[in-house]
Amino acid sequence: MSPARDLDGHRYDVIVVGAGWAGSLVAKRLGSQGWRVLVLEAGTTTLDTWPGHLDAMNTFYSSLIKVPNAPYRANTAAPSPSVLDTVPHKGVHRYQSVGYLVQEGPLPYGTDYLRAGGGTGMHWLGLTPRMLPQDFKVRTEFGYGRDWPIGYDDLQHWYCEAEREIGVAGDAAEQTREIGLPFPEGYVFPMHEIPSSYVDRVMAEHLDGKTVVDPGTDEPVELRVVNTPHGRNSTPNQAYDGGRGFRPQDAVGLPNYGERCVGNASCTPICPVQAKYNPLKTQAQWSRKVTLIDRAVVSRVLVADNGRVTGVEYQAYDDPATPVATTRTVEADVVVVAAHAIESARLLLASELANSSDQVGRNLMDHPVMLAWGLMPHQVGPFRGPGSTSAFERFRMGESRKEHAPWRLVIANWGWTWAAGSPGSDVAEMLGIPETPFQQRKKALYGVPLRERLGDRIGRQIAFQFELEQDAQPGNRVTIDRRHRDALGNCRPILSYDLSDHVKKGMQAAMGVSHQIFDLLGAEERTAYQADAPSYFEYEGTGYAFNGAGHGCGTHVMGDDRRTSVVDQWQRSWDHANLYLVGCGSMPSIGTSNPSLTMSALALRSVERIHQDLTELHRPLVLRPAPAPEYAHPTEARP
Amino acid sequence: MTVRDPLTGLTGFTDIKTPLAEIEQPPFEIPRTVPKLRYFLQAALALEFLTIPPYLTAMYTIKPGANQEAWYALRAVVLEEMLHMTLVANMLNAVGGKPVVADPRFVTDYPAKLPYAKEQVPIALRGFGREAIRTGLWIERPEKMEDLPRTGKEPDPRGWTSIGQFYATIREGMRRLAEKQPDLFDGDLTRQVGPEDFYNSGGRAFPVTDLASALKAIELISEQGEGVPGSIYNPDERLFGQANELAHYFRFMEVHEERRYGPLDTPASGPTGPALPIDWTAAYRIDPQAKVADYPPDSEVRLAAEHFNQVYARLLWLLDRSFNGEPKQLQAAIPVMLELRDLAAQLYANPHPDPARAAKGVHASATFEITQAELLAAKKQLDTGAGATALLASLA
Structure with a gap:
């Protein structure tokens, strides 16, 4: 019981x-x-x-x-x-x-x-x-x-x-x-x-002091990796x-x-x-x-x-x-x-x-978290340390908030885990496993080539979490x-x-910033929002999830x-x-x-x-001497 | 070689045929000078370290997911041995010594002879099993302590009889020396490993700065292993304000007897609490005398076993640096310990390369062998910045 x-x-x-x-x-x-x-x-x-x-x-x-x-x-x-x-x-x-x-x-x-x-x-x-x-x-x-x-x-x-x-x-x-x-x-x-991850340090190496333009306001924003x-x-x-x-x-x-x-x-x-x-x-x-x-x-x-x-x-x-x-x-x-x-x-x-x-x-x-992901040209060692250790903080503040929702640009340290289900999805892809059971299985990699391809792919994965x-x-x-x-x-x-439109405008601006950052990194952007995703919506002609x-x-x-x-x-x-x-x-x-x-x-x-x-x-009742009675004590005879 | 097992009265450890390696033991006397005391403490450092590979081997040969209680019992003991080693290094630094870790003479070969004991007990790298647990029981056994060495011109001829006696001798030596030399514990404070670098891992490290803290360190080392005299518990509750915990000997006894201690149990009663089921078959069987040389040259197992020892050498350097003025290096040492765990697991999961032995169910194992060449290679690797720094430099 x-x-x-x-x-x-x-x-x-x-x-x-x-x-x-x-x-x-x-x-x-x-x-x-x-x-x-x-x-x-x-x-x-x-x-x-x-x-x-x-x-x-x-x-x-x-x-x-x-x-x-x-x-x-x-x-x-x-x-x-x-x-x-x-x-x-x-x-x-x-x-x-x-x-x-x-x-x-x-x-x-x-x-x-x-x-x-x-x-x-x-x-x-x-x-x-x-x-x-x-x-x-x-x-x-x-x-x-x-x-x-x-x-x-x-x-x-x-x-x-x-x-x-x-x-x-x-x-x-x-x-x-x-x-x-x-x-x-x-x-x-x-x-x-918490020590900043290796991914963070790569980001800082490439991006610290560089500027991107907020497409919502046309104002430049300086990038700086800040430990969380x-x-x-x-x-x-x-x-x-x-x-x-x-x-x-x-x-x-x-x-x-x-x-x-x-x-x-x-x-x-x-x-x-x-x-x-x-x-x-x-x-x-x-x-x-x-x-x-x-x-x-x-x-x-x-x-x-x-x-x-x-x-x-x-x-x-x-x-x-x-x-x-x-x-x-x-x-x-x-x-x-x-x-x-x-x-x-x-x-x-x-x-x-x-x-x-x-x-x-x-x-x-x-x-609402908008994910953006890509592949670096070299190894960046994700999955070492917590899921995230740093972020770009300047997008959280300032007058741009009048135009669109602000965001914290979080640097993910777990590759495409959240964005694309890595590393499981990478393994499935390389094994040629189709997305639905009704398609035919594609050519598969096994053994050493599989391990090498996986190591190369996963080791180069980067992702950003725009948290609006x-x-x-x-x-x-x-x-x-x-x-x-x-x-x-x-x-x-x-x-x-x-x-709200305020948030959607934020996503629009964030996507513009994301493209600029992938360019500055020399990374191959892989962000893709599927039209059949439950959270998919279109705003001013562009799809988001x-x-x-x-x-x-x-x-x-x-x-x-x-x-x-x-x-x-x-x-x-x-x-x-x-x-x-x-x-x-x-x-x-x-x-x-x-x-x-x-x-x-x-x-x-x-x-x-x-x-x-x-x-x-x-609070206990404070017992004070009673004020002089107007009449005699109850035990005594009342008038 | 046969040893009479104090538990069962049976003869045990009969599988060890080779002669036993012996770690260097100081003469049976009370250290009367500071250099002598440092020599004793360096020997204590080696003694603490000696126990770690056998315990790790027992732990990592448990098959994944099986025997979780035994796994955590071993883990708790290993962490406390690491704490003891750190506290000995603190004592050695406090009296102006320089702990030596990255040296082939520091690392014993296995099977080794149980030091500070009369009996020929082999300490071997055994896979999880009753013999491995009995080895732990031998190392941690609480014994009625024989007299300390007599003072005289020559070392007392009677010789060491227990680890407890060895530490009691160090304690006595420190006490006498501290009376004569008030500045005995004036070592450089920055060489001490404190709780900020070692916590929630079998206890917390603390700096040794005077006789009182040195005596506390010795008390902790003795009692976490053997228990507070007359009790099955270690002194953590008193020293750290933590929950009551069993001392090592009684943790091993629980696994050995497959039964937990109850709240009223004593050393004499043995464990009478709830059952602690152990699956003795859910472990990889390995050769307790395995050496890298057993594996065919250039075979995958050989390469993996050599790689393990190279990473082990790197760990020795990081520990050496941690105890020699750079306590923050412990942060770099921990990932290396985890790397060793993963490399060892790969070896244990692999059948022995000799088909005859593989047919008997024997698996490959990590050998924890260290040579001067491996230490030099590991040092070179560290000095050129193994890991993140080198990669970052290559980006520029």
């Missing part, structure tokens, strides 16, 4: 919905402050043992397509979407969604997430760039999207705290010099930067924390393990040696005040007549393969929903809560409909997703007006004073930064407020 069934009617100080990244951080901090925290996880929690980790590794090794959710086992009670669910289709749209997500928009939302202990943070790439100060006011400065109610300065302290929790490796001085990021005086990251901050073990910086240094967290489930990154290059979906941060490392630091209950799918947040939430209703199940559950409730003074942007919105919609602004589920954002900022659009949204339910009877998320980045954001948007936003600057629901919605869903704009770091900073900032709320609730 699942222990989740035993909790019925229990009471805690805080319930956290979701044992993913944000929830793990919130539980750690509140638990260490002494609050009794219950964390409810919809999925299973086997990944926090070493055999569980090895099982995920083996599942990954044996899977034919190495997508982000490939290492993690299916769960019919708490299903997760997969990027493989979006398939080509000839109909109203070019795509069809065949999995957990229902999709109805013009373009597919090509991103997955993971419902299991550790959450989607189990398969993040491990990059932790901060947002730029200008990213927080895109409406005011550049005329698109939504502004934040707070700015970079409000988050400065919390960015530093988040970098401590994650154990960020990077070069703060370079971030200031090349991107203009402000840091506290003398700040260094907990660890020295990582949530990944490198060399601890002895100067960190006023000279106290930094001690990297062990691997989860195996002591004395989890050393520096050794370059397995499978960061997404899984780091074999656990050099990469994952939320289970935070869970390993939880105090005894934190209780984790898995296989508990929260189906409703409960609310009292006075508008305060009282707890949650959840479905306890035993077997992930048998979607049979019993419904239970549990109570708390504060409820923190931290279940991923899409799942949190779905839960709020199902609970019919927090939505007086009609913004719940809206403003769904991701970083998507602006908040109310029409990009999550809804629910009673007709679409999962096996436990919970409403599945229905997505409607599209790209894009991928999702796994950066779901915006669905319980933060603002300074309760009429137009779901949460205030503390991620607290405007409608329910003791309900917090913590996660990327709160972000009104996402700039061109991978959002995990900013989400962590926001979560840690919210903890301070939650702690304050709880302290006020628990």
Whole structure:
């Protein structure tokens, strides 16, 4: 029997919905402050043992397509979407969604997430760039999207705290010099930067100091390869924390393990040696005040007549393969929903809560990724080191944002893996295996010639990931409909997703920049977008295709007006004073930064407020001498 | 050659026919001068290194995916031996010595005789199996320690009886010398390998700067192997604030007995916890006395075995540099260790080139042999910038 069934009617100080990244951080901090925290996880929690980790590794090794959710086992009670669910289709749209997500928009939302202990943070790439100060006011400065109610300065302290929790490796001085990021005086990251890959150094050799023209603005942009901050073990910086240094967290489930990154290059979906941060490392630091209950799918947040939430209703199940559950409730003074942007919105919609602004589920954002790939004339040694270690950063900022969406030009270090399924697709091609079983097999290479050809091809592969900022659009949204339910009877998320012209213009400009870069490199460009790709669209006569980045954001948007936003600057629901919605869903704009770091900073900032709320609730009554009674004590005779 | 196995009472290791190589052991006495102490520490460095190839061989001959518990037990032990070697280098540097690693005399031939012991125990490069685990048990055995050497003009004639006794002797020598020479541990601090270069790998390295840190290093080395006296656990919980972990001897015992220790078990009780199933057949069978010369000249196996030893020589240089003023070279050493892992795996997966032996199921193996010529070639390779730097230069 699942222990989740035993909790019925229990009471805690805080319930956290979701044992993913944000929830793990919130539980750690509140638990260490002494609050009794219950964390409810919809999925299973086997990944926090070493055999569980090895099982995920083996599942990954044996899977034919190495997508982000490939290492993690299916769960019919708490299903997760997969990027493989979006398939080509000839109909109203070019795509069809065949999995957990229902999709109805013009373009597919090509991103997955993971419902299991550790959450989607189990398969993040491990990059932790901060947002730029200008990213927080895109409406005011550049005329698109939504502004934040707070700015970079409000988050400065919390960015530093988040970098401590994650154990960020990077070069703060370079971030200031090349991107203009402000840091506290003398700040260094907990660890020295991850060494730039050989591919990065080749790029720098060819491109540093050269300029390309932004076709959207006709302005020149200088190229410079800049090392990216990582949530990944490198060399601890002895100067960190006023000279106290930094001690990297062990691997989860195996002591004395989890050393520096050794370059397995499978960061997404899984780091074999656990050099990469994952939320289970935070869970390993939880105090005894934190209780984790898995296989508990929260189906409703409960609310009292006075508008305060009282707890949650959840479905306890035993077997992930048998979607049979019993419904239970549990109570708390504060409820923190931290279940991923899409799942949190779905839960709020199902609970019919927090939505007086009609913004719940809206403003769904991701970083649409346009891939460009080619062959260098010489070996560049991809697959040595993390999936990416550097980027060109100048396209993220400046006045061009008024004309088109900005992007981070990420240098891929895993050849054409993402772009074309390398190296498997190269092997198939050289073995003459046709694309469909109905074609005849072509001439094949074997033995030494095959190895040599493969080594030559794969060793020269380069790819760029143009990760564009998507602006908040109310029409990009999550809804629910009673007709679409999962096996436990919970409403599945229905997505409607599209790209604005601002983003499409960004892709147009990015493609122009991409051609110039391949020219400067002397590389043979191989970029090709297939018209039958699910995400294919045409804009001003040119075809494009894009991928999702796994950066779901915006669905319980933060603002300074309760009429137009779901949460205030503390991620607290405007409608329910003791309900917090913590996660990327709160972000009104996402700039061109991978959002995990900013989400962590926001979560840690919210903890301070939650702690304050709880302290006020628990403040003991002060017993003062009673004022002189107007009448005698009840034991005495009244007049 | 026969050795009476303390576990079973049976005679073991009867397959080793050749004479055993012996590493140089200091005389049985307490080191009374700083040069003597450095000599003892250099011998300790060689002793720690001696254990690594046999343990790696046992680990890498496990067939892919099989015996994962045993694989991780061996891995944990190997990492701790690497930590011990690093800490010995730190001690040697602290007392003004210069660790020698890239030298053919530093690397023993196998099978070697178990040093600091009376018994003729062969330490051979054995494939994963009970004999390989028993070799580990011999090396790590916690023994009632015999007396330290008596002080006198001549070395004490009784001779070494255990590794624990050897380290206790070093400890005693350091303690006495530190009393007479307050500046004993004044070695160059930049030569110390610290936690920034070695962490989460069997523990963390720490600099040796005084008698206290040197004694802590010795305590760690002895107790990670043999356990805290009277216990099955190593001292990591006390020294590093980490979870309780079994000492090497008891890790090997778990694999040998195919059973885990329970929470109340002691050295005397043996493991009485849950079963730990081992598939002793899921390992490549190799010749524990294999030499490169066994393989026909110019055969693929011969070339692969030679290549392995060349990369091994490169690793020795990187370690030598790491312990001689360039601790950051450890970062370059780790990919070379992984390269050795992959090269070894290729050899073990390949049948022995001698058809008669191949028919008996014997596979080729990495021999961990080092010659002066190989070391010179490896040094030349490193000096001309093997790897990324040379490639980058060729682009310009």
